[in-house]
Amino acid sequence: MPFELHPEIPPEGRPRDEVLPPAYRARAEEGVNRLAAQVGLQLRLHDRLINSRPALQAAEFAREQGRFEPMHHELFRAYWDEGRDVSNMAVLREVAGRAGVDADIMEQRVAEDRFGDYLDARRAEAQELMIDGIPAHIIDDRYLVMGAQPYDLFERVMGRLGVGRRITTTS
Secondary structure, eight states, X not given: OOOOSOTTSOTTOXXXXXXXXXXXXXXXXXXXXXXXXXXXXXXXXXXXEOOOHHHHHHHHHHHHTTOHHHHHHHHHIIIIIXXXXXXXXXXXXXXHHHHTOOHHHHHHHHHTTXXXXXXXXXXXXXXXXXXXXXXXXXXXXXXXXXXXXXXXXXXXXXXXXXXXXXXXXXX
């Protein structure tokens, strides 16, 4: 579900150092970079935290149009691979186009805060569960896995649930 991590961030964003203590930021970035490298990714870390509400609203519009998966993929690609500001409407319009989403209607829905109540309700729901970070995974309504974690942690949780490892083959 969508989760607006920092709703207090203004539309123009804020420097990361104003929001995240330097020691925390260094640990978090080291962990994210280490995990990304393990799976062959190189992430572009931003110096500014963005207001994610426009991107979350754009994704919800895409979900309503049956285009959530491509929009989700393109938003992550724009933010992490390309280092773009996905709170910027021009970027969101481009991302929508790549995902096959009508950019004109999407922009209208974002401007009118069409999904604002839904996003607020999801944030309240997460706060009730004491979720205050992303990603957060609730598995079988019993386990909460917070933050970017190594794959083997998920394997251990699934093992506790009695779920065997899925073997995939390619031909």
